[in-house]
Amino acid sequence: MARTVRFHEVGGPEVMRLEDLEPGEPGPGEVRIRVDAIGINRAEALFRSGRYIEPVERLPARLGAEAAGVVEAVGPGVTGFAEGQAVSSVPAFSQNDYGVYAERAIVPAAALLPRPDGVDAVAGASVWMPYLTAYGALVEVGSMRAGDVVALNAASSGVGLAAIHTANRVGAMPIAVTRTGEKKERLLKEGAAEVIVSGEEDVPARLLSLTGGRGVEHVLDAVAGPGVTGLARAVAPGGTLFLYGALSGEPTPYPGFTLGMPALNVRTYTVLETTKDPRRLRRAAAFVASGLRTGAFRPVVDRLFPLEEIVRAHRHMESGDRFGKIVVTVAH
Template structure:
């Protein structure tokens, strides 16, 4: 085993090119930590925002990055049971900070509470494509939204990994998904992946189509990572006493609050992130729910494209192109 490893860090915020491979001493896990020999990395939009200095957490340079990795535990901290060594696990976003435990690298040191085993039928690539998407969807749709059979659920940015996870989850719960995408290029694939309806906003009026699909009732739940001006249309598409979950801020413009629509419909417009779920006592239940549905095949991580570790900059550029349907994975 080499005494040094390559860790991806960035020494200033900016475009994908700021990511660089730093040769560093092999890190040793401290109390409560394990060291993972990384086999695959799952990329997330949060990591692009972090690299750009636009995330909830401010980078401390030189900054690590990355929430999701799958691999084999090769070392444990002094107070961690050594029987973990040799086990295949993946890291769980929302259980650690990127500055402290970013996982882009040949190895990653993370807290023991920040890992989880996944069904052995999944590959490393699939194992790195689980927790961010399914936990994010679970927190809004199951835990907070209590989605039920027959509910209409509008899912924007539906071709993202979280969007696809939400489509699968809505189907499992017997509700009806209305996937929203900007261009027609992704419509057929979204229908193939299980969306009950797909609205192409470049070609169709969002509010009119939701009203048509729901027979004028509107959607009880809206699951949106975009914000910005679309929130006004989403509010107009929501049923009386419905709830809109805003779990991201992808829009480049400010997000106006649709006050009169919210007042008229008694809407709940609620900010939500995965960081609300992970410290809650419901977290173990959420992980078990996801594990069980993965094992049954009801949930199936969709991988759009894989890149070798040496091309992680290109992988970031590809994510920024918004061309993907599902997860972008980096392999080691």
Template structure:
């Protein structure tokens, strides 16, 4: 069955992405064939394209999509043709109109969640879920956290969820427009990192104490400032490297700066257990269906416009979530 997919045959900039015909066959044992309705666009996709995350030279791209199961292979339990599903994770290949993939990667999608919403939030929402519900279980109502890229897809979900937990949120952004978006989604304070010193402002806001946790998806350019924003025994969560990899960590500096903690988590390790994945997804879906967390789909692209989508993403022209509509 001939379908369309975006693939790349060499690493490089957005221009290496190709919109191609691909053959999608029948699912094998333990697999399903899915017809996509919407596909998520994530900054992590650029890591594969540039070779920061090594993959095969000829490869599909994309880790997140929603759609409908068309056919199930032998031995698949719990899923049937016609089921609405969403997913995030390997194998790559979500930038496609249809695909075959392992049934074990799928999450059933409630009727209360639209396909576009699911594609915009499955990766970002599950990331937000484990960041707030698993990484630092000692966080409590009244604690203050620092959230970099507060107007991004993960940032908007984390800030809303953090407010549900009673946390105070300081967000960093690059423009006044993004500052307004961040405030509208729960940030109590917003710092323009392009012309304000983040650690200084954090100390001013927290009466010199610093924050309990920093969620840093930016990486190289924010790492030192993030450490300097933490209170004694605070935790830096390095959840992304949009500006490049973080530098080597000097363990002694963690002691000097207040017995700090640093972690570099990966979503895959928090959704590998089907029971834990179901628990995190269930809480996420419940908040979204009830309107307690709103998913902002602010950019929509056609699949054949993947090159432009990646250019916009890397130029930080996007806010909230971005998706491809099939």
């Protein structure tokens, strides 16, 4: 038996239960892993509460897509993985089908990456989703290059910090946007070229000032809502505003007509664009692994919680009071 997190109704963190379940054997194209650490993502809180981009199809339901562990069993037709191998799972499947909040979990082999040497379980559960998201949007889709400027809000999140590191690695200029000044110095230490405190400054005006009126080539927006119009005003002609989250919880207008139909690209992005495309995932994994080897990329872990405290971990995530990734550890 394996302790497994499930929820029997949608709702707040308190609906999650830790239950003893038989992990089962992997089927064709699947792998069973012993989970040592789990990366906590907002997508899981949204799925649990019934507010994710896909509905909960059946109850009880499982949670989680990002974990690090060791291969225990390999299903028919799986190649490239062997028992005892250190691996990480990445978000490449629906939580209606699989979940890694457990001591042992079955996942598709296509959602596994070998864990690079020197990357422990906590790091292996905290680096992939943020860096795959940042790379996929800014480099793979946005073609970010040296000299570009990228503005990113929710800058102290795992994805925000990964975007700062990614921009620096390609020679771009990352401008972090944060709600209060409490995290400003930490963001500068992580490599932000400038930090704009949205509660104290006019964000679009400051972005235009910092770029000499040109505007930024890329915006990585986790908040959405009415603020997109202001951000769009600060996008350079031909630049792209990526919407990858909706933390505001408010309706998001299309800003193009309000602004007089500028040469503006607005598109949504999820990490699934990268993880579900084998060619993109191969390129992204190579980019991230290279950054880890050189030290350009590194896990930024906010707090560790044991599996028994999964409810507390989710409450901490929803509080918004974090810097980096929340990781749950699994004792065996």
